[in-house]
Amino acid sequence: MHHPRSSYLADSSMDHLEGSIPKTVIKRFASEPILRIGFMEGYEKVDFRVSGEFNVTDLDGDPIFNGVSSRLKWRSLIEGGHGATFIYSVLVTACREESEAIELVDKLRRLYPQVRMQRLGGQLVIAGSLVNDNTKYRILAGAFETEAEAKKLLAKFSDEYAPRIIREKVKEPRGKIEVYDAEYDYSVKIEDGMRIVPLSEETTITLYGVKVGSGFQWESMADRTYRGIIEIRVGNDARLSAISELPLDQYLRGVVPAEMPAGYPPEALKAQAVAARSAVLAKLGTKHLNDPYDFCANVHCQVYSGNVSEAESTNEAVEATRGEVITFEDRICDAVYSAVCGGHTEHKRNVWNPPDEPYLQGLYDAPEKDRPGFTLDLSKEKDLRRWIEEWPDVFCALNHDKLPTILAYSRKYFRWEVSYSRKELEDIIKKRTEEDIGVLYDIIPLQRGVSGRLMEIEILGSRKNIRVKKELNIRRALSPTYLRSAAFVIDIEMGEMGTPLAFHFRGAGWGHGVGMCQIGAAVMALDDYRYPQILGHYYTGTEVRNAYSTGTP
Ligand SMILES: [Zn+2]
Ligand SMILES: [Zn+2]
Known part of the structure; x- marks a missing residue:
């Protein structure tokens, strides 16, 4: 056919x-790529203040206000319209x-x-x-x-x-935005959106009342300061949205300290900067296809809170690695990472949807010479149980004699325990899966990945049995928040009538476990590995190249 x-x-x-x-x-970019980050959505009004001289243009760049130097608060309001x-x-x-x-x-x-x-x-x-x-x-x-x-x-x-x-x-959505100058004695109506363009690099734009942690319990309001251009436009929901437009490395200055504590060793911060830069470029043009921006500022893409979180150490890591990315066979790698692998990283295909990536394969988190001579199969209950009970000599185990406090703190993520009474866990499962299974009898691991992370479980109840697939769904179904990882074993305390009294979970690691282990990277840095070696350890078969310099990457 x-x-x-x-x-x-x-x-x-x-x-x-x-x-x-x-x-x-x-x-196509003349030099360093410019990113568009969507960080506000669904607002009736947006107040802003610019620290230096600026222009206001419409979305096509045609001037509305030129060379303004008012440092007072301005206001934009949505004036009706229709959504996408x-x-x-x-x-x-x-x-x-x-x-x-x-x-x-x-x-x-x-x-x-x-x-x-x-x-x-x-x-x-x-x-x-x-x-x-x-x-x-x-x-x-x-x-x-x-x-x-x-x-x-x-x-x-x-x-x-x-x-x-x-x-x-x-x-596309359509609508009008009404913009008031600082004294509220002059306003202008603009179709669909406006751009606030600072006239010097030092000038910053502060937006007031930005919702923080959208969709999570810790939602609050904060004022946020950004470098680069801010676009305020009619969003898909016919309300105001805001976009920060800025060079990639400027964005990374805000992202790296949000992803890794600024007190980590410099080589670990450099590995983090290169991983984040690679992940951004690898995903460019494949996310938020319905939105007028490349990435959002939430955990969905990467947490970005403007310039508030910048630190000297992370700025240095971004500058020292300017333009550097990791590549595999000429493609820039989607260099994902998680906090603590627990001793073994996971195959991408066991955690997320296709396509798989050859450089995101699970591995033992230790130098080649320290890997066990025997076959360790963490997808088998027996091996995993022993592994969790032991404290294997791997990078993220933090078996180090000169540990900075900031790292020692993370030992509690390497091995962890959580217990629930049967009743507590029944309530959690009901709330998290929206399924009433009745009396909880058992939780059966059906499939595990190479790091021991569960890929599918079956929950047996008196009313019904349910199956939960994928590591994040499993972590969600068995906790009021999220279990630290899906690499855990389950022990049941039985009552006299053959009904469980309590469930004990013992696990390894924090996060999905794919790609770089951030604590492992920090320990490698303490052991004098340089950042290209750290990246080479976690992303098999990759090399560091510069994407901004001319010639081949
Ligand atoms: Zn996103
Ligand atoms: Zn690790």
Whole structure:
């Protein structure tokens, strides 16, 4: 069966939908890449103050106010408008190669006729050189006006894949913003959005009442100060949103101290800076496809709070590694990391959806010479139990005689314990999974990855048994917050009637365990490893290159 290539990209029935036909994204920068970070969404008004001279322009850059030097608070208000329009589809899976995607579309169309592929990402060109190509293909099924309709289709694909609902924007939001100058005696109405452009590099912009930790318990309000350009525009929800536009390394100055304590050893901070820079460039153009920015400022992408968290040590780490990224076969690596691996890192494919990455494979977190001579299979209960009871000689075990306090503190994440009464755990499971299993009888580990992290469990109850897949869902289902990791064993204390009284969890590590172990990196730095060696240890087969210099990366 042969179709024209374009027939795989979108259903012909969808041709009328603006935005449904993908285009190759080519990001091109003259030198250091400029990022757009979305950090405010859903506001009725946004107040701001600029520390030096600035211009205000519309979204096309046409001037509205020129050379303003008022240092008082300005205000922007939403003046009505309408939100964006979306269609909903099932995201079945993703792959790197177009040929593989075409094969999959053919295969899945036998299951359901409305399957198409969508190209994401593209080439990244800096100073005329191709430095990365992160093109990948998503396989999508259906296209519906409501999420509920798309949900009905999920089950069709859930045996073989981990499908989820995604939305695609088919119509942009519109609206007016009214901007008041500091004295509130002059205002102007602007269509769709405005840009606040500082006229010198030292000038900062403060935004008032920024919601912090959106979607989490610790939500609060704070004033935040940013370098670079701020864009205030009508968001998809027809309210105000704000975007910070700034050079990548300036962004990293805010991100690195949020991801790793500034008191960690310098070589660990450099490894963190290179990992973060690589992860940003690797993902550029593949996230927030419905938003007018590259990344959000929340945990979803990377926590970014402007310049408030900058520290001298982390700024130095960013500068010392300016432009440096890790690559694998000419592609910039999505260099993910987590706090403490627990002694063994995990394969990417055991934690997240495809495509897999050859440089994100689980490994024993110790120098080659210290790895055990015998076969250790942490996916087996017996080996994992012994491993958790022991304190193996690995980097993140913190078996070091001259440990700074900031690191010694993290020993409690290497091995941990949590206990619940049966009743407590029944309540947690009910709340977290929204399933009433009745009396909790047992929790059965069904599949573990190479680090011992659970990939699937079955919870046995008097009313029903439920299965929970994926490490984050498992950590969520068995805790009012999240269990520190999914690498744990379960011990049940039985009552006289054969009903459990309590459940004890004993585990290793903190976080997903894929890629760099941050505590391990800090200990390597104490042991005089340089940052390229640290990165080489955690990201197998990669090398450090400079992406901003001309010539090949
Ligand atoms: Zn995000
Ligand atoms: Zn580790």
